[in-house]
Amino acid sequence: MKKYISNFIVCYAVWILLAGVSVPELVLGAVVSAVLAALLWKLLNLELTWKTPFALVLFIAIYLPVFLFELVKANIDVLFRVLNPKLPINPGFVKIKTGLKTDFGKLILANSITLTPGTISVDADDESIYVHWIDVKGKDHDEYAKRISGKFENILGRMSL
Amino acid sequence: MILQIVFFILLGLGVLFATIRLFAGPTPFDRVISLDMINIIITGLLAVIAALKGNALYLDIALVFAVLAFLETIVFARFMEGKK
Amino acid sequence: MSVLSYILIIAGGIFYATGGLGLLRMPSLYTRAQAGTKATTLGTMLTLAGVIAARPEWTLKILLIMFFIVATNPVGSSTLIRSAYRSGVKPYGQPEVDDLSGFYGKEEEQ
Numbered sequence: 001m002k003k004y005i006s007n008f009i010v011c012y013a014v015w016i017l018l019a020g021v022s023v024p025e026l027v028l029g030a031v032v033s034a035v036l037a038a039l040l041w042k043l044l045n046l047e048l049t050w051k052t053p054f055a056l057v058l059f060i061a062i063y064l065p066v067f068l069f070e071l072v073k074a075n076i077d078v079l080f081r082v083l084n085p086k087l088p089i090n091p092g093f094v095k096i097k098t099g100l101k102t103d104f105g106k107l108i109l110a111n112s113i114t115l116t117p118g119t120i121s122v123d124a125d126d127e128s129i130y131v132h133w134i135d136v137k138g139k140d141h142d143e144y145a146k147r148i149s150g151k152f153e154n155i156l157g158r159m160s161l
Numbered sequence: 162m163i164l165q166i167v168f169f170i171l172l173g174l175g176v177l178f179a180t181i182r183l184f185a186g187p188t189p190f191d192r193v194i195s196l197d198m199i200n201i202i203i204t205g206l207l208a209v210i211a212a213l214k215g216n217a218l219y220l221d222i223a224l225v226f227a228v229l230a231f232l233e234t235i236v237f238a239r240f241m242e243g244k245k
Numbered sequence: 246m247s248v249l250s251y252i253l254i255i256a257g258g259i260f261y262a263t264g265g266l267g268l269l270r271m272p273s274l275y276t277r278a279q280a281g282t283k284a285t286t287l288g289t290m291l292t293l294a295g296v297i298a299a300r301p302e303w304t305l306k307i308l309l310i311m312f313f314i315v316a317t318n319p320v321g322s323s324t325l326i327r328s329a330y331r332s333g334v335k336p337y338g339q340p341e342v343d344d345l346s347g348f349y350g351k352e353e354e355q
Contacts, residue, residue: 018221018224
């Protein structure tokens with residue numbers, strides 16, 4: 001039941017964001033969301049609690065600025081790499097251990113790795129993420145992990161995602 | 162007006178390079194990546210058209226286009242997986 | 246449309262053009278995907294921010310599009326790269342480290 005209500009709230013929120021606030025839309029959205037939440041029972045696995053809104057605000061306030069800064073840095077890095085006539089690259093596939101437990105945390109970490117300088121995540125299993133790195137630097141796997149995901153992992157770990 | 166022309170020239174360059182890669186790409190995966198890139202550029206273009214025309218309907222089109230572009234990439238990737 | 250929105254939109258256009266150039270110049274599929282994904286994501290975000298600056302009344306809907314692009318674009322290219330690796334597309338040069346090489350063989354045996 002808790003899962004059904006969580007699914008319903010998320011569907012309804014997306015509907016309101018898309019359709020705007022007016023009486024017919026709100027009624028229709030409630031009906032459609034009720035049906036969708038039942039249909040998506042197996043696919044959507046969300047657990048909302050009373051803490052979720054606070055976690056969301058914390059996420060936006062702390063994680064997003066770091067992420068946006070890294071994204072801009074990544075693009076300037078790509079820009080210089082592309083415009084440099086020698087194309088300085090030294091690619092390799094690297095395995096990175098992660099301590100994050102939840103699926104959502106791993107998804108955020110993998111997306112962040114893809115959008116930060118020189119790395120793109122390829123695959124993930126239970127405790128590590130495989131990354132294609134355009135310019136491998138460093139000697140062992142601890143150093144790789146520190147260079148690629150250290151910053152994000154630190155923040156996400158503290159938010160216990 | 163000039164600024165609009167500058168924007169459209171830059172966007173056109175992006176689409177042009179991606180199209181060259183679309184025809185030249187040695188593997189099918191290169192083609193899908195360039196197609197994905199063209200799709201995302203079109204999403205941005207639709208939003209700009211919405212602002213220029215002052216019609217919010219184009220935003221809905223942009224949103225649906227983004228959803229379809231994502232689905233297209235996933236479907237192609239899963240379809241070609243494991244084929245040598 | 247104001248000057249600020251034009252600045253943001255043209256910055257987005259610059260990243261679109263760079264991404265296309267990267268797609269054209271990079272030597273292998275994996276490096277191409279890097280240039281393509283990152284540049285188009287930031288380019289679209291800047292362009293949409295420019296639209297927000299021009300029409301503040303559409304902010305919510307544009308934020309939804311932005312969120313959607315940021316959430317799905319990396320997932321799409323990760324899936325594509327993964328399937329390319331499993332199909333045996335060769336990376337550029339001789340990779341120094343290749344931790345993935347044993348991963349898929351093991352998975353198929355199980």
